Amino acid sequence: MAAGGFCKLPNGRVVVALNLPGAGPDGIGGVRVLVHAHNRARALTRLRNLGLRAVYLRGNSAPPTPDEVTAVLHHPDGLIWRTSTDDAVGAPSGPPQLWQPIRALLRRRTPAPA
Template sequence: MAAGGFCKLPNGSVVVALNLPSPAPVGGTSEVRVLVLAQNRARALTRLRNLGMRAVYLRGNAAPPTPDEITAVLHHPDGLIWRTAPDNGVTVTELWHPIRALLRRSAAA
């Protein structure tokens, strides 16, 4: 099961964070961390499913987004970003990418 969680913002919207298997190997890791900004959790998951990630579910709140992740997704125009998932709590220095970059990699693979 993929680790994930959510955080409700003061304006009523929700940031959902999920660790998902990478559609194409990225930098030697098999997981990516995806952040979605939406009006509620159901709409956040629907946004991912509409992009072709059909088996995406959020069960529990084991890995909620950090304040830095929330800031990153709030400042992105699409409200949907990703980067490689950290392994064993190691800090990732990689920048966030728009979801289009991940979908292009999987189409090329």
């Protein structure tokens, strides 16, 4: 389960933002994932099809900011991530990281062949 939220765009599509704890590179920290899709269900299905099976969106506690919406709309895949910059209290813990395509996160998570 993950905290997150969504916003509906004027064309009817949505941008879903999810904070995934412990999904960061090398299993340290969390990541914020943004997905652009036709609706919330399709956005979550896109993530589940990539191997993030236990991803659910309950409520709208952390919707995407306007800057995040712009970032995901300008990415060709419409699916990006970056390390979380918020600590447990909710205060920014460092400078924001660059958005990366989801392939970069999945490449780090998969074990190397033996």
